[in-house]
Amino acid sequence: MRAHMRHDAMAFAEDLPDDDLAVVTGGATLDTPAGRLSLTIHHSMAPLEAGWRELEADSWNSLHQSYDWCCAWVKTHGNPLVLVEGRLDGQMALLLPLEIERSFLLRRAQLIGSPFTNFNSGLFSAPFRRAAADIAPHDLEALFVEALRDHVDLLSLTHVPLDWRGERHPLAALPHIRNQNASFQLPLAATMEESIAPLNAKSRRKKYRTQIRKLEAAGGYDHIRPTQAGEQRALLETFFQQKAARFAAVGLPNVFQPPETQAFFRMLIESDRGGSDVPLELHAIRLKGEHDGKIAAIAGLSRKGDHVICQFGSIDDSLVADASPGELLFWLMIERSALTGAAVFDFGIGDQDYKRRWCNTQTEHHDILLPIRPAGRFAAMTHRGMTRTKTLIKGNPHLYALIQRWRAMGTSGQPPAKSDD
Structure with missing residues (x-):
């Protein structure tokens, strides 16, 4: 299935004046086996609230992408927003609540509040989750690149379980790498x-x-x-x-x-x-x-x-x-x-002894990394390299313990105290 794109060239969202932050700044469309999928870019949460809350009510979607969670982060951090709204034949099908993180010349779009989220899914309707498997990966990539190309250099969705509660993540076909950390759960x-x-x-x-x-x-x-x-x-x-x-x-x-x-x-x-x-x-x-x-x-x-x-x-x-x-x-x-x-008590992401004592289930997390512009390709490559290095280190308990001691002594000048917190 070939992609049919619509694109509106606009300035980067963070360069818009404050009174223009609610303006819709372009998007793209794709004809899929399930119907026409359209992506639209927004820069303000309020106009999306009703549809946002409807999507977040689906139990499959993470609380970390809920309206109230994201609103609290936006109000206290104030990063520019790039909210990707997707509609399938006119019905709201997905919402990626993204914020822009600047690093040197790179503009990275990440899920709002990512530094303090343990489980990220984005927001997707059940019909779209079923339909996503029939969308050609190349067409899905092209759709997001077209929608985001005037806003960011890299789409970076971290800590995403690609398999959750018996369903495959609808964006699992996008480029990704396994995160060095899993999350730990106890089924109840x-x-x-x-x-x-x-x-x-x-x-x-x-x-x-x-x-x-x-x-x-x-x-x-x-x-x-x-x-x-x-x-x-x-x-x-x-x-x-x-x-x-x-x-x-x-x-x-x-x-x-x-x-x-x-x-x-x-x-x-x-x-x-x-x-x-x-x-x-x-x-x-x-x-x-x-x-x-x-x-x-x-x-x-x-x-x-x-x-x-x-x-x-x-x-x-x-x-x-x-x-x-x-x-x-x-x-x-x-x-x-x-x-x-x-049904599930989730200890969150990160491998610690007390989690292993309590849990009998681990969930792999992945980082979805989709370059949008040339700078994003280098950033994605760097992210992958760092992730592989961290995975290698964490796979070697002796090396990991040594690096932890070096890191602690570099911060405090003293050997670290034993911690199980």
Whole structure:
């Protein structure tokens, strides 16, 4: 099937004056076996909200591309937007909420908020997901290149599972490379006992009872999930403090330090619309007794339908460390998720020991890299080279540990403390 393209030459979106940001700036069309697919480029979220929310309601689509998540990031970071709207025979079929990241002379289009997303899908309708397999890969590439060529140099969609919940990603035919990191999940059953049965359940139950006994001996604890705005903000500030101390202890830069990043998370906890999908909710272990009122562990969860994702976590090493309050908090959150109908507890991307102890499922992630202009070809080649190098390093535990020590000593001048956070 040959592509039939329509293209409107326009200036780069970030060069437009502010009052023109809502202007549609071109696109392209393609005749497919399922009908005519048209892509249109927008630079403002508001005109797309109704269709956006309709697409995000599909349980297959990631919460990280939801309107509220993206809106919080856009308001706190202000990067230029290139929102790709796709319609199949006039019906909204896809939405890629992209922002432009500048690096020297390169303009990279990435999914909004990519530095803090664990699972990216974009937004696609079920009919388009079924139809996408019949679109010739060359035609799909040409369609996106034509639509984006006056806006960016590279389309870079990172942390994308190409196979998710029994469906192939509709953009899987675009050029991609396997990301060096997988994500880790625990499938949930109706009860905690059923959920941990595939794991070393006996050992896990024993550890849980030991944690409870140690905390009770220290005066007890509460598992809290604040719902009042003031309590949520206070707990989030405690998380920022704990995480800063933790990064300093292991000699790594604090990715939560930038004011715009902290503002983003503050906005997320205030954007809960009261439905079944939750952008961010906070859980914590609050101690009683000699440490009354102190917070030993914190975690932030998001929920999209029956998919729960852990966004972040922190612990206070100075409080009952031998009771492993972080591990206990995971038990309590997983148990609650199972009892409230969740099917998957997702620990997010990145290989860490505690995730392997909890999870029996790994999901491969890929980075989709489509050069749009000549500069994008070099950037895609560089990205692929770096990814292959990181994969090689992470595949060698001794080399990876050595590089981690060098990195930590280069940051702090001291050997890193052992970390399982």
